[in-house]
Amino acid sequence: MSSAPGLTLVAAVARNGVMGRDGGLPWHLPGDLQHFRRTTWGHPMLMGRRTFQSIGRALPGRETVVLTRDEGFTAAGVHVAHDLAGALAQAAVLAGKMGVDQIMLVGGGELYHALIERASRLIITEVDADVSGDVMxxxxxxxxxxxxxxSELAREKGDDFSWRHASYARIAAPAALAYKASL
Ligand SMILES: NC(=O)c1ccc[n+]([C@@H]2O[C@H](COP(=O)([O-])OP(=O)(O)OC[C@H]3O[C@@H](n4cnc5c(N)ncnc54)[C@H](OP(=O)(O)O)[C@@H]3O)[C@@H](O)[C@H]2O)c1
Structure with missing residues (x-):
């Protein structure tokens, strides 16, 4: 792939902006997890160390870059980066190898806040509830x-709440992605 990949944020968010609680998700939404799998399949995913630990393993069919300041961090089946520029650089190389034009940023709150200004797309599951939590x-x-x-509101078997999917594109050009790990 010749041009640099874009950055897409993929998140599930309650009406009141909450997206995490006590290190995990504030809901059980198996229907949305299928959507997450389809959306991220075949792409590099970038995630913070806390989100990785809440998932607990590398997910199949995708390449995972975990961001941590812990130089000793290791986990089976994932790539590890220690700063934002290095993480984006690794994910961009993976996107090229995988033949896709998007890096999927899948959380958590710290990474969404740090990188939303550099994103070009948002894929949001709007969870139709106000919930308590500690990550917005x-x-x-x-x-x-x-x-x-x-989309229309949907609720599948086992889902705690109804949800719908919304996609957004940035109106103005996103801040330049820094792909050089040396920056
Ligand atoms: N609803 C959703 O769609 C969704 C998606 C993902 C996650 N979540 C939820 O969000 C919560 C986790 O989010 P969070 O904000 O607590 O944590 P997070 O963003 O997943 O991870 C934060 C960690 O990433 C590392 N990190 C962040 N910025 C860094 C940088 N510039 N350089 C190096 N390392 C960096 C640090 O790891 P170290 O501490 O190891 O240095 C930091 O503690 C959980 O409740 C999870 O279930 C929800």
């Missing part, structure tokens, strides 16, 4: 993001 998704500013599509 950044504000999706109407001046910066254009809603492309929003």
């Amino acid at each position: 998704f950044p504000l999706i500013s109407a001046g910066q993001w254009q809603l492309l599509a929003r």
Whole structure:
């Protein structure tokens, strides 16, 4: 792939902006997990160490880059990066090898807040509930993001709440992605 890949944020967010609680998800939504699998399949995924530990393993069919400041961190089947520029650089190389044009940023809160300004797309599961929690998704500013599509509310077997999918594109060009690990 010749041009640099874009950055897509993939997240499930409650009506009140909550997306995490006590190191895990504040809901059980098996229907949305299938959507997550389809959306991220075949792509490099970038995630923070806490999100990786909440998932507990490398997910199949994708390449995972885990961001941590812990130089001694290791985990089977994942790539490890120690700063944002290095993580983006690794994920960009993986996207090229995988033949895709997007890096999927899949959480958690710290990484979404750090990188939303560099994203070009948002794929949001809007969870139709107000829930308590300790990790919030950044504000999706109407001046910066254009809603492309929003599905009907759905609720599948085993889901705690109804949800729908919304996708957004950045209105203005995103801040340049720094791909050089040496930056
Ligand atoms: N609803 C959703 O879609 C969704 C998606 C993902 C996660 N979540 C939830 O979000 C929560 C986790 O989010 P979080 O904000 O607590 O943590 P996080 O963003 O997953 O991970 C934070 C960790 O990433 C590493 N890190 C962050 N910035 C870094 C940098 N610039 N350089 C090097 N390392 C860096 C640090 O790891 P070290 O401490 O190892 O240095 C930091 O502690 C959980 O509750 C999870 O279930 C929800």
